[in-house]
Amino acid sequence: MVDTRRRFFLRSAAKERVQPMPWIAGWQQFTSGCTRCGDCVRACEEKIIAVGDGGFPTVDFTKGECTFCYACAESCPEGLFQPETSTPWQQHVAIGDACLAKKGVECRSCSDACEMGAIKFQLQLGKVAQPVITVSDCTGCGACVSPCPVNAIAIERIGHE
């Protein structure tokens, strides 16, 4: 009983803070099947998979970006990941108020890091150029997260449990 309660707590707590792995059906379903073996952690050449709350693997974009190589999914002996042909996740970038450009300081680090061109800067009267996100072009790869000097970038998830 204690273990069940603990697992529930860990799942609930982790749900609030974690960036789930790509190609999983949902956090609750994932944590029900994941044995925390660490195979996916070792499989990621980008070294962005961290051992999160409760020992479950999560993605840490402060360490780098997801290249969607599918190695984590292929390594999982539990078969917890969906086919490579499906959408890896429903998420996109969001830029918070700490953004230097929003505070009048010239900075385009996020845009420079984005190969998809999902963040563009537009000149505005009386301001430095401001970031504009094209959500439909954002893959949620996280490449723009670590280059931001003031940690203003978050990845917002849509539709995850």
Ligand code: SF4
């Ligand atoms: S898809 Fe590749 S880069 Fe992304 S988390 Fe999995 S192993 Fe790492």
Ligand code: SF4
């Ligand atoms: S390989 Fe599968 S079972 Fe092992 S830690 Fe990763 S997701 Fe969990």
Ligand code: SF4
């Ligand atoms: S998450 Fe990836 S695709 Fe989206 S804006 Fe950042 S770098 Fe570009």
